Amino acid sequence: MAKEHARYIFSMGELHRKDNSIAFRNEKGSTYLPIEDTRELYCFNEVSFNTKFLDFISKAGICIHFFNYYGFYSGTYYPKEQLISGRLTVKQSGAYLHKRTTVAKSIVQAIADNIYEILYHYYRHGKKALKPTLDWLKNDVEQMLSKPLDIKQILFVEGQIWQEFYLSFKHFLPSDFLMNKRVKRPPDNPMNALISFGNSLLYAKTISMLYHTHLNQSISFLHEPSEGRFSLSLDLSEAFKPIIVFRTIFELINNKKLNIAKHFDKKLNYALLNNDGRKILINAFENRINEKFLHPKLKRRMTYKNAIKIDAYKLIKFIMEEREFKPFRLKEKL
Numbered sequence: 001m002a003k004e005h006a007r008y009i010f011s012m013g014e015l016h017r018k019d020n021s022i023a024f025r026n027e028k029g030s031t032y033l034p035i036e037d038t039r040e041l042y043c044f045n046e047v048s049f050n051t052k053f054l055d056f057i058s059k060a061g062i063c064i065h066f067f068n069y070y071g072f073y074s075g076t077y078y079p080k081e082q083l084i085s086g087r088l089t090v091k092q093s094g095a096y097l098h099k100r101t102t103v104a105k106s107i108v109q110a111i112a113d114n115i116y117e118i119l120y121h122y123y124r125h126g127k128k129a130l131k132p133t134l135d136w137l138k139n140d141v142e143q144m145l146s147k148p149l150d151i152k153q154i155l156f157v158e159g160q161i162w163q164e165f166y167l168s169f170k171h172f173l174p175s176d177f178l179m180n181k182r183v184k185r186p187p188d189n190p191m192n193a194l195i196s197f198g199n200s201l202l203y204a205k206t207i208s209m210l211y212h213t214h215l216n217q218s219i220s221f222l223h224e225p226s227e228g229r230f231s232l233s234l235d236l237s238e239a240f241k242p243i244i245v246f247r248t249i250f251e252l253i254n255n256k257k258l259n260i261a262k263h264f265d266k267k268l269n270y271a272l273l274n275n276d277g278r279k280i281l282i283n284a285f286e287n288r289i290n291e292k293f294l295h296p297k298l299k300r301r302m303t304y305k306n307a308i309k310i311d312a313y314k315l316i317k318f319i320m321e322e323r324e325f326k327p328f329r330l331k332e333k334l
Contacts, residue, residue, distance in 0.1 A: 194249045218232070
C-alpha cells in the first residue's frame with residue numbers, strides 16, 4: 001500500500017494536471033507530484049488553478065488547505081462527499097440535542113489526561129515544580145467533570161485546563177519562549193505564533209481524516225456548531241493537541257532547533273514564523289503525526305493520524321450503538 005503524503009507549497013505558482021500527476025509550476029520550473037499517494041495539499045502562498053484541476057483532484061479525494069500570509073488557516077477545498085449517511089446525520093443531530101455534554105466531558109477529560117502525560121515526562125526528568133499542576137490535573141479535573149454541568153461550565157473547565165498548562169511552561173522552557181496569556185489572532189509573541197500555526201495544521205489534518213468517514217463535520221459537541229467551519233474537526237483535534245502540537249513544539253525549542261532570531265519575523269516583533277521556521281515545524285509535525293506505535297487492542301502498528309480517524313469511528317459507535325466514547329489517551333495508546 002502506497003504511503004499517503006501531505007504536500008506543502010510555500011511559493012507562488014500554478015497547480016495543474018499533467019497526465020496523471022499534479023504539476024506545480026513557478027518561476028523555477030515545474031515539480032510533479034504523483035496523485036496516487038497524495039492525500040492533501042497545503043498552500044501557504046498565492047496559488048492559481050482551474051476547474052479542470054479541481055475535477056482531477058476531486059476524483060482522487062484530495063483536500064486542499066489554504067493558509068494566509070500570516071500562516072492562519074483560511075479554508076479548505078473539500079471534494080464532493082462520497083460517504084454520506086442520512087441515518088447517521090439524523091442520529092448525530094439527536095446526540096447533539098440529548099447527549100452533547102456527555103461527549104464534551106469526554107473530550108475535556110482526554111485533554112487533561114494527555115496534558116498530564118506530557119507534563120509528567122518533564123516531572124520525571126527533574127522538573128518537580130510541576131507536581132501541583134499534575135495533582136490538579138489528575139484529581140480535581142475528574143472531580144469537576146463528574147458533576148452535572150452545562151456546556152458553558154464544561155467549556156470553563158476546559159479553559160482552566162489550558163490556562164494551567166500554559167502557566168506550567170515556565171518550568172521547562174527557556175524564558176524567551178514564555179507567554180503571559182494565549183493570544184490567537186494575531187499572536188503577540190513567538191510561543192503564541194507556534195501554537196496558532198501548529199493548531200491550524202492539526203485542524204486541517206483532522207478535516208482530511210474526517211472526510212473519509214460518514215460523520216457530518218458541522219455537527220459538533222464541545223465547540224458550538226456554526227456556519228463557515230468544520231466544528232466537529234475542532235472537537236476531535238482537541239485531545240491530540242498536547243500529543244502532536246505541544247510535544248512537537250517543546251522538543252523543537254528544548255533541542256534548539258527553533259531560534260527566535262532566525263525563525264521568526266523581526267518586522268512583526270517575532271510574533272510570526274518565517275518560511276524557514278514554518279518548514280521546521282511542519283517537518284517535525286509530519287514526523288510526529290506519522291509516528292507509529294502498537295495499538296494494544298488492534299494488535300497492529302498505527303500512526304497518530306490513523307488514531308484521529310479511529311476516534312471518529314468511536315464517536316460513530318457512540319452515536320449509533322451507544323457505546324462509551326473515550327477519545328485517544330497517550331498513556332493507553334488507544
